Amino acid sequence: MKRIVIVGATSGIGLEVAKLCIREGWLVGAAGRREEALAELKALAPEQVVTQAIDITRDDAPECLSRLVGKLGGMDIYLHSSGIGSRNIELKPDIEISTLRTNGEGFVRMVTAAFAYFRDNGGGHLAVISSIAGTRGLGSAPAYSATKRMQNTYIDALAQLAHMEGYAIRFTDIRPGFVATPLLKHGDHYPMLMQVPKVARRILTVLKTERRRVVIDRRYAVFVAVWKLIPEWLWERLKIRTKA
Numbered sequence: 544m545k546r547i548v549i550v551g552a553t554s555g556i557g558l559e560v561a562k563l564c565i566r567e568g569w570l571v572g573a574a575g576r577r578e579e580a581l582a583e584l585k586a587l588a589p590e591q592v593v594t595q596a597i598d599i600t601r602d603d604a605p606e607c608l609s610r611l612v613g614k615l616g617g618m619d620i621y622l623h624s625s626g627i628g629s630r631n632i633e634l635k636p637d638i639e640i641s642t643l644r645t646n647g648e649g650f651v652r653m654v655t656a657a658f659a660y661f662r663d664n665g666g667g668h669l670a671v672i673s674s675i676a677g678t679r680g681l682g683s684a685p686a687y688s689a690t691k692r693m694q695n696t697y698i699d700a701l702a703q704l705a706h707m708e709g710y711a712i713r714f715t716d717i718r719p720g721f722v723a724t725p726l727l728k729h730g731d732h733y734p735m736l737m738q739v740p741k742v743a744r745r746i747l748t749v750l751k752t753e754r755r756r757v758v759i760d761r762r763y764a765v766f767v768a769v770w771k772l773i774p775e776w777l778w779e780r781l782k783i784r785t786k787a
């Protein structure tokens with residue numbers, strides 16, 4: 544029976560993956576800021592779910608994580624799903640800064656804590672949900688795309704570090720395209736929008752197979768491959784934006 548910690552399990556992708564893990568018979572340690580949502584998840588399978596309120600932007604978040612791992616009796620998989628994102632064509636500083644705090648600082652705070660746990664406890668599987676948005680800089684969401692790129696690179700760096708130091712830690716970087724969750728703003732149009740259950744099922748498979756890196760779904764994988772080939776002078780002239 545696997546023991547998985549999901550940070551960002553109160554909504555959207557993380558919540559749906561948590562439900563699938565329960566169905567698999569795994570033990571789930573669920574975290575997020577909203578205690579009511581955590582209680583609702585626990586009520587689905589009180590024997591299998593333990594919870595802990597964690598705000599990843601706070602200094603005490605690693606301490607809260609180790610409390611959660613204690614309640615779970617250990618951790619085999621850490622899945623980082625917490626994140627925020629907004630279009631910010633007006634470049635409002637508060638949006639840019641809070642995105643950096645959650646997706647940058649908060650992300651690093653939590654994955655370093657998970658890394659340290661696995662280093663000190665014989666290994667484990669560290670998985671994160673980043674995004675295809677990290678592929679290139681996106682003018683409509685500068686902080687979001689930049690922090691997602693940082694997450695991709697950070698996991699690459701940790702994977703090399705684990706090899707260098709001989710730690711038995713496996714890494715998975717999950718990069719979905721648009722998924723219909725509260726993160727996307729209601730009323731906007733998103734191309735090739737995917738539904739949460741389908742994405743969550745794919746993530747569960749990826750967690751079981753321990754793929755190093757995956758783009759969800761195949762259509763987006765093609766998209767991303769093409770994006771990478773576009774020369775800089777042309778990329779900077781493209782109008783990639785969602786329509787309200």
Ligand SMILES: NC(=O)c1ccc[n+]([C@@H]2O[C@H](COP(=O)([O-])OP(=O)(O)OC[C@H]3O[C@@H](n4cnc5c(N)ncnc54)[C@H](OP(=O)(O)O)[C@@H]3O)[C@@H](O)[C@H]2O)c1
Binds near residue numbers: 598
């Ligand atoms: N939806 C998409 O189109 C899409 C595409 C690619 C990648 N992603 C990524 O997938 C991940 C999950 O997003 P989602 O689409 O499922 O969005 P969502 O439904 O809004 O869920 C976001 C989760 O992050 C948690 N969170 C936010 N700020 C937090 C904080 N300070 N501390 C702890 N937890 C925090 C939320 O929990 P609380 O509010 O309870 O704290 C919630 O559980 C994100 O990293 C997102 O960037 C999403």
